[in-house]
Amino acid sequence: MTKDKSTDFVLQACDVSKHYRTTAGEVRAVKEVNLRIREGEFVAIMGPSGSGKTTLLSMLGALESPTEGEVLLQGRDLGRLRSRELAMLRRFQLGFIFQSFYLVDHLTAFENIRFPLGFNVKMEPGERDDRAVRLLGMVGLADRSDHFPRQLSGGEQQRVAIARAMANEPAVILADEPTGNLDQRSGNEIMDALEDLNQRLKQTLVVVTHDEQVARRARRLVLLEDGQVMEDRDLVTDAADMNMER
Amino acid sequence: MRDRWFNRMVYREWLANRTAHVIVIGVIALTFLMYSIYGAWADDDLTTGQARTLNIGAPLLVYYPEWAVQFSRPEFSPDDVADAAGVSRMRPGVVTHLVTPAGVADAWGIDLQDTRLLTTFDTEEGFLPESGANEVAISSALAADGNLTVGDEILLSHTDTDSAQQRSRVFTVSGVISVDDAWSRLVLGGDDQLAELAQLPRFNAAWVWTERTRRGRQVMDAPPAEVVTAELPRVRAPAYPYEVSPLAEKEGVNNPQMQTFGGVPSPFLNRVTPVVWHSDAVRDQVAAMGRTGVASVSGLVTLMFLMVALALTLTVLIVVLDRQRIIGTYAVLGMSSEDIGRMFRSQLIIDAAAGTVTGFLLFVVIALVRGLGTAIPALTIILWLLFQVVLVCWGGRVAWVLSGDRDLRSHLRGDSNFDWWKLIDIFPRPVGPEERRSEGQ
Numbered sequence: 001m002t003k004d005k006s007t008d009f010v011l012q013a014c015d016v017s018k019h020y021r022t023t024a025g026e027v028r029a030v031k032e033v034n035l036r037i038r039e040g041e042f043v044a045i046m047g048p049s050g051s052g053k054t055t056l057l058s059m060l061g062a063l064e065s066p067t068e069g070e071v072l073l074q075g076r077d078l079g080r081l082r083s084r085e086l087a088m089l090r091r092f093q094l095g096f097i098f099q100s101f102y103l104v105d106h107l108t109a110f111e112n113i114r115f116p117l118g119f120n121v122k123m124e125p126g127e128r129d130d131r132a133v134r135l136l137g138m139v140g141l142a143d144r145s146d147h148f149p150r151q152l153s154g155g156e157q158q159r160v161a162i163a164r165a166m167a168n169e170p171a172v173i174l175a176d177e178p179t180g181n182l183d184q185r186s187g188n189e190i191m192d193a194l195e196d197l198n199q200r201l202k203q204t205l206v207v208v209t210h211d212e213q214v215a216r217r218a219r220r221l222v223l224l225e226d227g228q229v230m231e232d233r234d235l236v237t238d239a240a241d242m243n244m245e246r
Numbered sequence: 247m248r249d250r251w252f253n254r255m256v257y258r259e260w261l262a263n264r265t266a267h268v269i270v271i272g273v274i275a276l277t278f279l280m281y282s283i284y285g286a287w288a289d290d291d292l293t294t295g296q297a298r299t300l301n302i303g304a305p306l307l308v309y310y311p312e313w314a315v316q317f318s319r320p321e322f323s324p325d326d327v328a329d330a331a332g333v334s335r336m337r338p339g340v341v342t343h344l345v346t347p348a349g350v351a352d353a354w355g356i357d358l359q360d361t362r363l364l365t366t367f368d369t370e371e372g373f374l375p376e377s378g379a380n381e382v383a384i385s386s387a388l389a390a391d392g393n394l395t396v397g398d399e400i401l402l403s404h405t406d407t408d409s410a411q412q413r414s415r416v417f418t419v420s421g422v423i424s425v426d427d428a429w430s431r432l433v434l435g436g437d438d439q440l441a442e443l444a445q446l447p448r449f450n451a452a453w454v455w456t457e458r459t460r461r462g463r464q465v466m467d468a469p470p471a472e473v474v475t476a477e478l479p480r481v482r483a484p485a486y487p488y489e490v491s492p493l494a495e496k497e498g499v500n501n502p503q504m505q506t507f508g509g510v511p512s513p514f515l516n517r518v519t520p521v522v523w524h525s526d527a528v529r530d531q532v533a534a535m536g537r538t539g540v541a542s543v544s545g546l547v548t549l550m551f552l553m554v555a556l557a558l559t560l561t562v563l564i565v566v567l568d569r570q571r572i573i574g575t576y577a578v579l580g581m582s583s584e585d586i587g588r589m590f591r592s593q594l595i596i597d598a599a600a601g602t603v604t605g606f607l608l609f610v611v612i613a614l615v616r617g618l619g620t621a622i623p624a625l626t627i628i629l630w631l632l633f634q635v636v637l638v639c640w641g642g643r644v645a646w647v648l649s650g651d652r653d654l655r656s657h658l659r660g661d662s663n664f665d666w667w668k669l670i671d672i673f674p675r676p677v678g679p680e681e682r683r684s685e686g687q
Contacts, residue, residue: 058655063578064655084584087577087582087583089580090577091580092580096578102658104572104575105262105572106262107258111258115255116580118252125249125251168580
C-alpha cells in the first residue's frame with residue numbers, strides 16, 4: 001500500500017507488521033496490515049483474543065514500534081520521530097483510553113484530567129483548571145472532582161480517563177478495550193460517551209474490542225484475525241442497506 | 247511543564263512513594279554519619295598524636311585507636327607526617343622532674359595558649375595557669391602533701407643530670423587540678439617556661455597521652471623516668487618499640503617488654519599510648535602498618551564505606567524501577583523523558599538534602615555526647631556533595647531511560663525488558679528504520 005502523506009487520512013498504517021522472538025520461535029502478531037482512518041471516523045477493530053488488535057493499536061499510538069512498515073499520523077512517520085517529538089505527539093495529537101484505566105492513583109479525578117493540560121503552555125493556569133472542570137462535568141463527574149481513583153467505581157474511572165484523553169483536544173483517541181473491565185451497564189455508559197464524542201465533537205476514535213456489541217457502536221468495523229485484516233466495512237452503510245432491504 | 251503545577255506533581259509523586267523515599271533518606275543519613283565520623287574524628291586523632299591514620303582528605307586509610315594496635319615508631323618526624331597527612335597541629339611538650347617545696351614532683355609543660363588542651367583539665371580550685379605569667383597548677387594530692395593552696399608561691403628547681411647544674415624559678419600556684427592517682431604529684435605549667443628551667447630548647451619530641459573519656463580528652467602526665475633531649479635524631483626514647491592500646495590488650499596482644507615504664511605501673515601505662523616522632527619517611531610507617539595488619543583494618547573500613555555507597559546506589563535504582571508503571575503512564579500522557587527525569591531528580595534532591603541534614607544532626611549529637619569536635623574537613627564535605635550529585639543524576643537517568651523506551655506498553659504492564667546498557671549510553675543516536683525494526687524484534 002502506498003503511503004499518502006497528505007492529511008486526508010489522519011492515521012495510516014502502511015504494511016505494518018510486528019514480530020516477536022520467543023523461546024518457541026518467531027511469533028507474528030500483526031502481518032502486513034493496511035489501515036487508513038479519516039478525520040471524524042469512529043473505527044472499531046475487533047477480533048478474538050490473540051488476533052493482534054491490541055498490538056496494532058499500540059503501534060498506531062506509538063506505544064510500540066512496528067517491525068516492518070510505517071505508521072503515519074497526519075502525514076508524519078512515527079518511526080522516524082525522536083523521543084521528544086513522540087512526547088509532543090502524545091500530548092496534543094493522541095489520546096489514550098485503556099482497559100485498566102491507568103489513572104494516576106495519587107491524583108484526584110480533577111488532577112488526573114488537569115495533568116495533561118499542564119503541557120499546554122498557551123493556556124493560562126486558570127484556563128487549564130477551567131477546562132478540567134468542564135471536562136469533568138462533561139463526563140458527569142463534576143461532584144467527584146476531589147475523589148481519588150480508588151474512591152471511584154470502574155465506570156467512573158473510565159469516564160475520568162475519557163475526559164483525560166480529551167484534555168488537549170487530540171486528533172485521534174485510541175481506546176483499548178474501554179469496557180473490558182466494566183459491567184454491562186457501565187460499559188454502555190462508556191460507549192454512549194464515546195459515541196457522543198464522535199457525533200457531537202467529530203472526534204476521531206479507534207476502539208479495540210472483542211465485544212461485538214461494542215463494535216457495533218462504531219461506524220466502521222475492521223475485523224482482525226491471526227494478525228491480518230479479514231474484513232473492513234462501513235457499518236453505517238450496511239445498516240442503511242439492511243433497512244432498505246426490509 | 248514549567249509552572250508550579252510541575253512542582254506540585256513532584257511533591258505528590260514523592261508523597262505517593264514516601265515509604266521508599268524515607269528509606270533512601272535513612273540510608274543517606276547513616277552513610278553521611280559514617281563518612282563524617284571518619285572525616286572529622288580521624289583528623290582529631292592526628293592532632294592528639296594518637297593517630298595512625300593517613301588521611302588524604304578522604305577516609306581512605308582511617309581507623310580508630312580503639313580498633314587496632316598503635317605504634318610508636320622512632321623513624322618519623324612530625325613534619326613528615328604533617329606533610330603527608332595535612333596535619334599541622336603537633337604540640338611539643340616538656341617533661342622534667344622538679345623539686346618543689348613539697349618534694350619531688352613531675353612537671354609537665356604544655357602550650358598554655360592552646361585552649362583545646364587546657365579544657366581537658368578539671369580544676370578543683372582556682373584557675374589553670376596563664377601563658378607567660380609564671381603560674382602553675384598543681385595536683386590535689388601535691389597540694390595536700392605540701393599544704394599548698396591557690397596563691398602560694400613555690401620554688402621549682404631542676405638539676406641537670408649531665409652538668410649537675412641547678413636552676414630554679416618561683417611560680418605562683420594558680421589552681422588545683424584533678425588528675426589520676428598515678429600522677430598525684432603533678433605540676434602543670436607552660437612548656438616555654440619549664441623548658442628554660444630545665445635548659446631544654448624546644449624540641450620535636452612530644453609525649454602526649456590521651457584517653458577518650460566521656461568528658462573529652464583527658465591528658466595525662468608523662469612518666470617521670472625520662473627526660474627527652476632536643477637534638478635530633480638522638481633521643482633517649484624508651485626501649486620499647488610500641489605501646490599496647492586497650493583494645494589490643496583485650497585482643498591478647500602481648501608486649502613482654504611493656505611491664506613497667508620507669509617504675510610506673512603497667513595498668514596505667516596500658517591506658518595511654520606514647521608517640522615519639524623522629525625524622526624518617528612516612529612510607530616506612532605504612533609498610534609497618536601493612537606488616538602488622540593495621541593497613542588491612544583501614545582497607546576494611548574503606549571497603550565498608552564503598553559497600554554502603556553501592557547499596558545506596560542500588561536502593562535509588564530500585565526506588566525508580568518500582569515506579570515503572572507510573573513512568574509509563576506519564577510518558578503515554580505526553581510527559582517528555584527530560585521532564586520525567588527532572589521529576590525524579592527533584593525527588594532525589596529532597597531525599598539527599600533531608601538525609602544529609604539528618605546525618606549531620608546525628609553526628610553533632612554523637613559528638614556532643616562523646617565530647618569530640620564537630621569540624622568536618624572541607625574536602626570530606628566536597629566529596630560527599632559530589633557523591634550526592636552523582637546519586638541524584640543516576641536516579642534521574644534511570645527514569646529518563648525508562649520513559650524514553652519505545653516499548654511503553656510493557657512499562658504500563660510493569661514487565662518491561664529493560665535495556666540496562668541504555669543507562670550508560672550518554673549519546674544515544676536517533677532511531678532510524680533499520681534500528682526500529684530490530685527493536686521491534
